[in-house]
């Protein structure tokens with residue numbers, strides 16, 4: 001589906017911007033995006049609870065991003081965290097539902 005394929009991805013000190021192939025534009029606050037990290041640790045695996053690994057984070061910068069196959073993005077944050085894989089479907093859904 002065109003709508004869940006990014007055409008252009010950019011970021012600055014506060015936001016990540018995605019323009020999708022259907023023309024829809026999304027803007028994600030980096031701090032919220034970091035706290036939504038879907039990796040096992042951030043989602044409360046390894047004996048923690050949801051949010052316990054990210055609740056102490058009050059500011060964050062994005063260092064880089066890369067595409068994972070044809071379905072997701074992976075971010076490297078300045079807290080040395082880079083294990084989250086954010087699917088295009090979930091990013092688009094966050095944006096359309098104003099969850100972020």
Ligand SMILES: [Zn+2]
Nearest residue numbers: 037039042084
């Ligand atoms: Zn994580």
